[in-house]
Amino acid sequence: MEQHEYATGAGKARGRTGSGRAGGAGQLTAQPSADLYPAAQELAARLAEAAPQAAHDLFTATFGLYGARHLGGAPDPADPAAATTSWWHGPTAHHSAVLRTRPQRYRRGRRDAADQGVPGAGGSSGRHRKPERPRGPDEPAVAVERRTAARLLLAQPLVTGGGPHAAGFPLIRRHADWLAERFEQVLGYRLTVAGRYARLQKAPLPGRALPGFEPATYACLVLALGALADGRAPDLEHPRALDVLKDWQVVGHDPHGLVVDRELAAALAPAAPLAAAGPELAVRRLLVETPVVLLDELRPAEREWLLRRRGAEAVLFADFLGLQTEARAEGVALIDPAGELTDLALPGTGTLAQAALLLVQALVEELRPLPEDTAPPAVLIPDALIDGALGDVTDDHGLRAGWSPEYLADRPAFRRDVLDLLARMRLIVPAGRAWLLRAPAARYAPAADPEPEPRSGRHSRPQDCGPGRPE
Structure with missing residues (x-):
């Protein structure tokens, strides 16, 4: 029943949404906004004080960046x-x-x-292949592209134009409006697509903890993400938190040192929770x-x-x-x-x-x-x-x-x-x-x-x- 409770989407995550269109659909997105750090501090404090399982669930409910299973x-x-x-x-x-x-x-x-x-x-490091279901003799190519893009987003809720799944990003941008509408209608999920990234916000779901994370580790990750989004100097000393930020492509390295994608960091800030779901969406x-x-x-x-x-x-x-x-x-x-x-x-x-x-x-x-x-x-x-x-x-x-x-x-x-x-x-x-x-x-x-x-x-x-x- 625990899994059912979360599938209804009655999450308690608080914060701002990275979308600039109603429902978070399509390609119109808000620019990074300031003052995200205080909200990150509040969430980090809740995570640090939570019991281990509660911290796992709170983090998953807040970010919704887990893969399908x-x-x-x-x-x-x-x-x-x-x-x-x-x-x-x-x-x-x-x-x-x-x-x-x-x-x-x-x-x-x-x-x-x-x-x-x-x-x-950030999920599997392999390229997302086309689905096993073959294209039928009368099925248009656009249907195959949309299905491929939808599968990629369900498996990898964060896709960037320069990340490990960049090959599928053009398909997501090409069909952004259709995908946003379809995910909202079928699952009640919110899709945000910008020039360099796409993020699918999923409903809370237990049992999808980050490997090796504890309440204090989650708190460090959230504080670092909030600092990066707000243009502050982050604490990147915790190796697991840094690994996640690299997997999310928020930070990277070039010959001159650390590179930060503040727009992506702001887009990953805690979003407004999804509406509670009825029987159809919950199932x-x-x-x-x-x-x-x-x-x-x-x-x-x-x-x-x-x-x-x-x-x-x-x-x-x-x-x-x-x-x-x-x-x-x-x-x-x-x-x-x-x-x-x-x-x-x-x-x-x-x-x-x-x-x-x-x-x-x-x-x-x-x-x-x-x-x-x-x-x-x-x-x-x-x-x-x-x-x-x-x-x-x-x-x-x-x-x-x-x-x-x-x-x-x-x-x-x-x-x-x-x-x-x-x-x-x-x-x-x-x-x-x-x-x-x-x-x-x-x-x-x-x-x-x-x-x-x-x-x-x-x-x-x-x-x-x-x-x-x-x-």
Whole structure:
């Protein structure tokens, strides 16, 4: 429900907007304004005094510069499933859930960043390719350009003419008015496009913290940004804050020293919060930003709207963003066949992504309800099963797949980070000190076996009978 509360857009961010047109649409933008520093000081004080999770949420609510997150791998189109079919027993994407040995968007850095596929504050460093959905024989080129630009903005809410995604910036400028109107109508987002940058302001969403940031780090970043926007001398001594400003292209270096883009710094100042969303916008925001939406997590009005609109929304998001709708009895997921419209990749490359995929397959095979039983949206995972299954997949694949020696030598950290990745992809969720395995996890496991064989790895331990299993 926490994620739902934020999807309604009822944020508490305060400050000025960088737009000069009603709704922040189009290419007309305000010039950098003075006196932004006092507002930055006020926000920095709130961040510094907040608890860690509250600071993460406040920062995300204020800036909205997070990337979309989607599951990858689509089931075989030749094996369709009705929307009344459970994820536990429906078609799977297991055929595409294989270990990848050539990273597509590998980025060297800290262990967690490299292995989880977690990009820096500015997102993935790779060029944004065209969407997987091909251009139809009668589809005009302008529709393809608009979809490409919209996908880029959803993945990278800040795009500059000289940044890593500069190749897509001309498309954004060319279709700025259409994009601004479409994002406002479909998602209630505010798009600002200027001569050298485009910024999409998203609704607040939890769970999108900057890696390694603490309340004091957020406060340093906000103060530095406010100082730069106001023409003051910033404190750039904190390395993580400086890295983010570089990723945002607010600061850089040339042969003469530090270069500051004060116009961009002002444009990134805290903007006016988006209006609170009704059922339509709240559900759409969850669909396009989060891996999966379960019906039992929605309010009654939202659940009714989604059930009634599933078919129409599938067409809308295929045309607008090139996303494929996967509707099941438990809920809906928007799948990106290209595997690029996400800030975390699953299936993906690196130790954590590979181990997480293998672990979730093992958990599903052990805990999947039998076809004749009621299919719940989630089942409890015995703690010993996690340890045993992760030990088995590590022994079977760790050395052969070249997994991180640091993780292989530090199993508690390995377990923690694998579970964290699966939680961020919404395939498992915490339940007190335990974990629940959610039905969408079954899309990555082999098709259900009427009589699954018990696991025989040396780490596997006898388990109590799972839900629906005979004693």
